Each structure stands twice: as structure tokens, then as C-alpha cells.
Amino acid sequence: MTTMKMSLRLVFYAIKWSKWIVKKNYGAKFIMSFGIENRLSKIFKPESGKTVMLAVDHGYFQGPTTGLEDLRKTLAPLANLADCLFITRGMLRNCVEKNIQSSICLRVSGGPSILGELSNEDIVVSLEEAIRLNVSGIGMSIFVGAENEDRTISNLGRLINEAEKYGMPVLAITAVGREMARDSRYLGLACRIAAEIGSRIVKTYYCEDFYKVVESCPVPIVMAGGTKIPEKDALLMTENAIKEGASGVDMGRNIFQSENPAAMMKAIKAIVHKGADSKEAFDLYSRG
Ligand code: 5RP
Numbered sequence: 377m378t379t380m381k382m383s384l385r386l387v388f389y390a391i392k393w394s395k396w397i398v399k400k401n402y403g404a405k406f407i408m409s410f411g412i413e414n415r416l417s418k419i420f421k422p423e424s425g426k427t428v429m430l431a432v433d434h435g436y437f438q439g440p441t442t443g444l445e446d447l448r449k450t451l452a453p454l455a456n457l458a459d460c461l462f463i464t465r466g467m468l469r470n471c472v473e474k475n476i477q478s479s480i481c482l483r484v485s486g487g488p489s490i491l492g493e494l495s496n497e498d499i500v501v502s503l504e505e506a507i508r509l510n511v512s513g514i515g516m517s518i519f520v521g522a523e524n525e526d527r528t529i530s531n532l533g534r535l536i537n538e539a540e541k542y543g544m545p546v547l548a549i550t551a552v553g554r555e556m557a558r559d560s561r562y563l564g565l566a567c568r569i570a571a572e573i574g575s576r577i578v579k580t581y582y583c584e585d586f587y588k589v590v591e592s593c594p595v596p597i598v599m600a601g602g603t604k605i606p607e608k609d610a611l612l613m614t615e616n617a618i619k620e621g622a623s624g625v626d627m628g629r630n631i632f633q634s635e636n637p638a639a640m641m642k643a644i645k646a647i648v649h650k651g652a653d654s655k656e657a658f659d660l661y662s663r664g
Pocket of ligand 1: 627629
């Protein structure tokens with residue numbers, strides 16, 4: 377057989393083999409599971425399996441809220457201390473250094489301002505944009521029990537359908553409407569729905585009997601911090617959340633509105649990744 381014939385035969389078998397791989401979906405399976413796992417490993421530190429996300433997305437409905445008026449300035453001492461930044465597209469483009477070490481989780485929902493009906497959100501950033509921005513995850517809010525509950529939950533389903541095709545984890549935020557109680561019954565309902573729809577991460581608030589919320593949600597839960605409280609209390613809340621099964625935090629105001637945001641970040645990290653208690657963490661915070 378001539379070399380030419382042998383090469384043609386090799387090419388023929390290579391094409392046949394690759395078609396078989398695609399038909400069996402082996403290639404797709406391998407590539408997809410690697411993509412999503414690789415992205416998740418940039419959010420959750422493989423050493424502890426947990427994450428300290430810094431949430432700075434508040435401007436998407438609150439405008440220049442206290443502590444985020446000059447986002448570049450706020451982020452300067454903090455961005456690289458976080459495992460992951462939770463941020464909007466516009467602020468990522470304009471206020472984040474291109475060589476940032478932390479991973480990025482992009483908020484993709486929006487619509488109403490603080491003056492309107494908060495649950496009236498839609499998806500405002502495309503998946504292509506998220507991929508172009510090289511993010512490790514995308515997040516949107518669902519408003520269980522609010523006026524537009526059904527639309528926000530259907531939007532979550534649609535977003536996950538698309539995101540999973542590209543190995544992009546979706547984080548669901550169980551946003552609390554103005555008149556909603558932050559108790560384990562309501563948050564447990566919202567977190568479970570987010571998990572049922574297919575979210576890879578769920579963000580919620582701390583509440584009494586938080587462990588009940590965690591126990592009924594089989595995907596990792598990260599705790600949002602909520603309104604600013606004294607540092608000691610925020611650290612105790614973090615310790616309790618971790619002890620009750622949280623996989624980390626996605627915290628904003630209790631870090632960037634702190635007297636010493638960088639020290640607060642280090643103290644939170646000690647609890648989440650090293651298992652420090654809140655007293656040890658507060659000592660660390662006080663040393664600066
Ligand atoms: C705003 C959000 C925030 O990311 C979330 O609430 C965490 O921030 P904070 O700790 O300040 O509550 O989703 O809608």
C-alpha cells in the first residue's frame with residue numbers, strides 16, 4: 377500500500393471514530409463535566425470545599441449605596457482577598473483590574489430599581505457575554521412569594537437550560553421581598569425550589585434553625601450577610617452558618633461597610649476556611 381493510501385485510510389478511521397465518540401456523547405460529557413467542575417473549583421476552594429465570595433452587586437437596583445460609591449476604591453484592598461467577586465457586568469468592565477486573582481460570579485438579572493417592584497426582574501445579560509467575560513459562574517434572584525414569583529423561577533429554569541450547555545454554574549439568590557419573613561420555613565422553601573430547578577449554588581440569608589434550610593437543600597448554600605451589624609455579631613453569624621452546614625458566604629455590606637474591610641475579610645476567611653470560631657476571628661479582626 378502506498379503512503380498516500382495509508383494516510384487516507386488513517387484519516388477515514390479517525391473521522392469514523394470521532395463520529396462514534398460524538399454519537400455516544402462521550403466527548404460532550406467529558407468536556408461539559410470538566411467545564412462546570414473547573415469553574416466551580418474556582419469558586420469553592422478545593423482545600424476546604426468552601427468559599428468567601430465578596431458581593432458588590434448592590435448597585436444594580438440600589439445605585440451608589442453606602443460603601444460602593446467608588447467601587448474601584450472599595451475593591452482595591454479587597455478584590456484579591458476574596459475567593460470570588462459577585463458583581464455586575466458594567467462594574468466588572470469598569471472597576472476591576474484585568475489581572476484579578478479572584479474568580480468572578482456575574483449577576484445577570486435586573487430590571488427594577490429600589491423605587492419599583494423588586495420582583496419584576498428579568499435576565500439582562502446574555503450567556504455569551506458571561507463567557508466572553510471569562511466568569512466562573514452567573515447568578516440571578518428568584519422572588520418566592522412575591523408578585524412575579526412564577527416569572528423569576530421560570531427565568532431561572534431557562535437560564536440553567538442554556539448555562540448547563542456551556543458548563544456555566546448558576547447561582548440562585550433567594551431574594552426576600554419587602555414584606556417577606558426571613559425564617560427557615562420561607563427560606564427553606566425558596567432554597568429548595570432553587571435547587572429543584574437545577575441551581576448549582578444557592579445564596580440565602582441566615583435565620584433561626586438555619587440547619588433546616590441547609591438539610592433540605594442538596595446543593596451548596598452560601599450565606600448573604602444582610603444589613604450591616606456590629607463586626608462581632610457578623611462573625612458569630614458566620615460561625616453559626618458554617619457550623620450549620622453553609623458552604624461559605626457571599627457577603628457584602630458586613631465587609632465593605634466595616635471599619636476595616638480587609639481585616640473583616642481575613643476574619644471571615646479564618647472562620648470559613650480554617651474553622652476558627654468567632655472569638656478567634658474577632659481577635660484577628662482587631663489586630664487589623
Ligand atoms: C443584593 C445581593 C447581594 O449580593 C447579597 O444580598 C449579599 O450582600 P449583603 O451581604 O450585603 O446582603 O444579592 O441583591
